[in-house]
Amino acid sequence: MKIEQLPTPCYVIDEKKLENNLKILNGVMKRTGCKIVLAQKAFSMYTLYPLIGKYLSGTTASGLYEARLGYEEMGKENHVFSAAYRDDEIDEIISICDHIIFNSFSQLEKFKDKVLKAGKKIGLRINPECSTQVGHAIYDPCSPGSRFGVTKEHFRPELLDGVSGLHFHTLCQQNADDLETTLNAVEQKFGEWLPQMEWINFGGGHHITREDYDIPLLEKCIQRMQDQYGLEVYLEPGEAVALNAGYLVTTVLDTVKNGMDIAILDTSASCHMPDVLEMPYRPPLFGSGEPGEKPYTYRLGGQTCLTGDTIGDYSFDRPLKEGDRLVFGDMAIYTMVKNTTFNGMPLPAIAIRDRNGDCKVVREFGYEDFKMRLA
Numbered sequence: 001m002k003i004e005q006l007p008t009p010c011y012v013i014d015e016k017k018l019e020n021n022l023k024i025l026n027g028v029m030k031r032t033g034c035k036i037v038l039a040q041k042a043f044s045m046y047t048l049y050p051l052i053g054k055y056l057s058g059t060t061a062s063g064l065y066e067a068r069l070g071y072e073e074m075g076k077e078n079h080v081f082s083a084a085y086r087d088d089e090i091d092e093i094i095s096i097c098d099h100i101i102f103n104s105f106s107q108l109e110k111f112k113d114k115v116l117k118a119g120k121k122i123g124l125r126i127n128p129e130c131s132t133q134v135g136h137a138i139y140d141p142c143s144p145g146s147r148f149g150v151t152k153e154h155f156r157p158e159l160l161d162g163v164s165g166l167h168f169h170t171l172c173q174q175n176a177d178d179l180e181t182t183l184n185a186v187e188q189k190f191g192e193w194l195p196q197m198e199w200i201n202f203g204g205g206h207h208i209t210r211e212d213y214d215i216p217l218l219e220k221c222i223q224r225m226q227d228q229y230g231l232e233v234y235l236e237p238g239e240a241v242a243l244n245a246g247y248l249v250t251t252v253l254d255t256v257k258n259g260m261d262i263a264i265l266d267t268s269a270s271c272h273m274p275d276v277l278e279m280p281y282r283p284p285l286f287g288s289g290e291p292g293e294k295p296y297t298y299r300l301g302g303q304t305c306l307t308g309d310t311i312g313d314y315s316f317d318r319p320l321k322e323g324d325r326l327v328f329g330d331m332a333i334y335t336m337v338k339n340t341t342f343n344g345m346p347l348p349a350i351a352i353r354d355r356n357g358d359c360k361v362v363r364e365f366g367y368e369d370f371k372m373r374l375a
């Protein structure tokens with residue numbers, strides 16, 4: 001069916017755009033010999049894992065369930081990092097993961113023997129205490145008091161036996177200059193132990209598929225670790241894999257006035273695009289302008305009872321009316337993995353737009369999906 005015929009609300013993943021991103025990432029892998037795995041936290045649409053697996057080395061997970069999904073649906077290299085592992089999940093995690101990355105020396109000591117006995121690789125997350133993002137403390141693992149990674153002060157080189165790699169993750173939607181800054185800090189604080197490692201993992205947050213991203217500088221950073229220390233380099237971007245590769249199609253249900261024009265949509269920032277409120281940001285909307293740029297400006301809001309459930313102010317060439325369809329851009333990442341049924345909101349359907357522009361709904365949700373999570 002055509003995109004105009006899809007039920008709303010509906011997330012639509014654009015296969016061609018996803019594949020373009022994958023080709024860019026695969027180019028970095030081919031030119032440098034590094035490995036790139038999908039951070040499922042950002043995008044877990046497993047229907048597309050066979051396509052993603054054609055270009056990337058595998059998956060990474062933040063815990064057992066994501067690890068299982070990557071194992072079952074992609075079946076390539078499977079990595080996991082968790083702030084802490086539970087006794088009742090570690091055996092299954094070890095059985096399905098290739099790299100198990102620990103956040104502390106206590107977790108490492110606790111589970112190390114099991115991992116080595118299974119022939120799997122052990123990584124340790126370090127914290128280079130190098131904040132390169134400003135004003136984004138909740139997305140900055142190097143912010144003061146962060147629970148992520150071992151700092152230099154608490155590093156215990158005498159316990160490194162069996163650890164084959166170091167992992168850091170400090171970036172969020174950043175360019176390669178911030179990676180370079182971070183690598184300098186990593187070398188300065190932990191460089192002494194790099195020669196004894198087999199691999200280093202640069203984490204995620206690299207906006208590699210964004211137009212202005214400096215890919216040559218990224219490749220220089222990768223080559224530096226390969227040449228200087230003989231390390232295998234891993235990257236685990238989430239966002240970059242599906243950046244700008246999806247839409248959220250919605251319908252205008254009503255328009256009201258209160259000092260300004262307001263349109264109510266059959267979606268919700270809070271439920272269907274939570275990063276709009278959490279990050280926060282104003283998502284792109286096709287055919288719209290900044291407030292006041294076009295003649296008719298509206299505040300777009302959701303159906304829920306949360307006053308703050310608004311998506312933003314946008315302007316249009318024509319007045320909005322009931323039944324109009326609006327299409328938000330960049331809705332693949334951190335959307336369907338984070339949505340909720342708060343307030344009984346229905347979950348958007350999930351569809352794929354193929355290379356010919358044909359759309360197919362691959363999943364629809366209903367009342368049972370709301371009820372089954374309550375008791």
Ligand SMILES: *Cc1c(COP(=O)(O)O)cnc(C)c1O
Binds near residue numbers: 203205236238239
């Ligand atoms: C979130 C996260 C990623 C992916 O980050 P993106 O910003 O989506 O690229 C990778 N690794 C770890 C450890 C993460 O927490």
